[in-house]
Amino acid sequence: MIRDDLAAAVAAAVGRLGGDPAVPVQLERPARREHGDWSTNVALVSAKAVGRPPRDLAAELVADLAAAPPAHVDRVEIAGPGFVNFHLAPTWLHDVLRTVVTEGPEGYARPDLGGGRRVNVEFVSANPTGPLHAGGGRWAAYGDALVNLLNRCGYRADREYYLNDRGVQMGLFGASLAARKAGTDLPEGGYQGVYLEEWAAEMPDDVDPVEWGYARVRQDLRETLDAVGVHFDTWFSERSLLDSGAIDATLAELAARGVTYVADGATWLRSTDFGDDKDRVLVKSDGEYTYLCPDIAYHRDKFARGYDQVIDVWGADHHGYVARLVAGVEALGRRREDVEVILGQLVTLKRDGEEVRLSKRAGTMVTLAEVVDEVGVDAARLTFLLQSLDTRQTVDLAVISSKAMENPVFYVQYAHARICSLARTAAEAGVIRRPLADVDLRVLVEERELDVLRVLAELPDTVVGACTERAPHRVTTWVRELAGAFHGFYHDCRVLGEGVTDEVTQARLWLVESARIGLGIGLDLLGVSAPEQM
RNA sequence: GCCCCCGUAGCUCAGCGGAUAGAGCGGCGGACUUCUAAUCCGACGGUCGCAGGUUCGAUUCCUGCCGGGGGCGCCA
Known part of the structure; x- marks a missing residue:
């Protein structure tokens, strides 16, 4: 690559001029055309150490480089405070063309950053109590593209969906379904979505509403995610952690490591020893696990499955949960950089300029399936991947569905x-x-x-x-x-x-x-x- | 009170410590007898929230303040 050639030439010249060869040579593409095709700031960076004005250094560099210019170089100039700018013949771009064609779709732009390291990327992971809402498309598109990127860059990355299929919400969901079916009042805090009416109508009489509903949700999630082109390698069930004894094994391991204690009838994790601002309960005084407890067991399981690194993609509303999860992973003896939590700002949905509140429980939701159906996979995905995850995204349904130039x-x-x-x-x-x-x-x-x-x-x-x-x-x-x-x-x-x-x-x-x-x-x-x- | 994200053109947003800060959309003015006009070109449009600091150099890094969003449970 041309940049490596230029950098090597500059480094050699710096060496001949008695500069510090340890200073890394940065080559960048200037924003302005008249500043050439490539530019380096070595003269600016090393001026202080050498104790000489940057422009003097730059002048010597230019003279040295002019004696035996690297390939494609037309001329080298000093500019501004001491930049060294390379003006190249178009032939360097012809080489780019050759490289692209020769390396092809598989080979071009395939840097090996990962060295085959295995990465688990968990994303979406919405509670299995209803369809994915439109905002969830952001996590689906993002996580999927991130895995693509990791795989292109030499990692072996997998997609994983965590199903929170036990606990309070599942019970509430089943009860809501049963109530819809029976035509009775919804339980306190129950789910009111229209989809529940449809599903209740589908549900046979002689089934367990929780189990039937859970299967129905999984089918829906799978269909929706298929429609957005996201295919998970693993759908991981929280229940399986209980069934396999992984939660108790995790608690035992934590206890053996001396990072838990019992107080007020509850089992606590010494998460403050690992950077959290307070200790966290793992087992409540009534004997139930907190959400955190199986989650630590879950992350332990991922590492046990051979992943070198684990990435979780969460909504920013889970910000307060990061420290304790990372503490939990560290308490198990993993390095804290082995787990990475990516927080993304939430999506605000608008229809004709008016905000649409998304609440699965209140039932005022626009589903991802509807959006994809309306605008197509490509438009939906590109829309979600238009902006940084740090930006709170506003998606106007009227805009993405108008097949216009917007x-x-x-x-x-x-x-x-x-x-x-x-x-x-x-x-x-x-x-x-x-x-x-x-x-x-x-x-x-x-x-x-x-x-x-x-x-x-x-x-x-x-x-x-x-x-x-x-x-x-x-x-x-x-x-x-x-x-x-x-x-x-x-x-x-x-x-x-x-x-x-x-x-x-x-x-x-x-x-x-x-x-x-x-x-x-x-x-x-x-x-x-x-x-x-x- | 503490923690995280954001504040850049009328709107939505890019911008990997570099030189005179960009794109799309909207509005204005142009370009189709020729490979797809879902395209192209031009002009207009900016105190990069404010104030300090670090640096040869700050939209970018640090601190404080202002404004918006989110979070701080033996909830999930």
Whole structure:
């Protein structure tokens, strides 16, 4: 890669000039075109240590580099307070094209960050007491894309859904179902959703409402998540922890480690020893487990299944729960960095500008299934992956369902469809793309052409950043940029037809192919389809 | 009171310590006899909430304040 070549050249020059070779050389793409194609700040960074003005250092660097410029380098300049800017010949972008095509959809932008480490990503995990509401789509799309990113970056990541299938809520759910069926009053705090009426009507007379309802919910969850294209590797049942004795085994292990104690008839975890602000009850004085207790057993189980790292994706409303869960994991002897909790801000739903309160119990809900049904998987997923998880997202149902331009999914998919259409037209016209090695890419000199390649060049960095920062939305941003660059190219540069020389047609066909590969990689990471026509 | 997230163009949001802060949408003005106009181009639009600090350099990091959202149970 060009950056590594430039960095190596700069490091060597720094060494020859008596600078500190330990200072890492940073190469970045300047925001402004006149600042060149690549820029380094070594002179700024090491000026103090060397005790000389940064511009003097930069001048020496430039002189040294000019003696034997690295490949593709046209000229090297000093700018501003002491930046060293590299202006490259377009050939560096032609190399990008070759790399993209040669490495292909499988190989390009596939950095090995994970080294095969196994990661368990748990997400959605809504209580099995009703359908997923529309806001849950954010967790579904996010978790799924995050796993895609991890897997692309050399981890072995799995998707997991935790079913809280025991406890108070389940009982309440079953009782609500039974009451609906019998036409009696709902229990105190019961579930009022319309879906309960439908399900009660389906429910046979001679069944346990909790069990029947639980099965019904799982079916619904599975169908909905299938419809959003999210397929979990594991559906983990909280009950199974009780049945297998894992909860008691966990309590025994914690006791053996001396991190629990009994007070006021309850069993407590010394979570303050692990960074929590107060100790937490694991077993209540009435003998029941708290929510935390099986949850610690659950995380112990994940590690027992061979995962090196565990990631939980939760809504920000669970913020107060993080410290005790992490404390619990640490109390079991794991390193605290082995468990990572990602908190996302909740989704506010609006319909025609008016907020729709989402409450499963109150029953005023818009289901995820309805939204997907209305707008389609692709629009739904891309919408949820448009913004950082730290931003509270407002989704106006009227907007995403209007198939209008407000929704960027069409913009991006249209670019892909155009690419495929171009390939079809070429085939119909009998234009055969020659092997890349036989094509002269140096005819690609138009800014529109080079812009496409500039964006493609950034994909590897984007993937790394999106993965390490747990920020799939960066891929969304990138995909929109590539689509924009492609549309501009498409508008200004003809690939086929009279007035275009054979050389240019050939080179542009490969340019289009590289864009197809890049767009495909990005959309695949997001779980959004890349249509061949629209 | 303590903890977390947010505050950037009219709206929704990008922005990985760098140079003159970007995109989409809306509004305004343009471009289709040619590979898909679901596209493209132009102009307009900003005290990056406020005040300090660190730094050669801060929208970005730190502290305080203001505003919005969420959380602080032997609930789940």
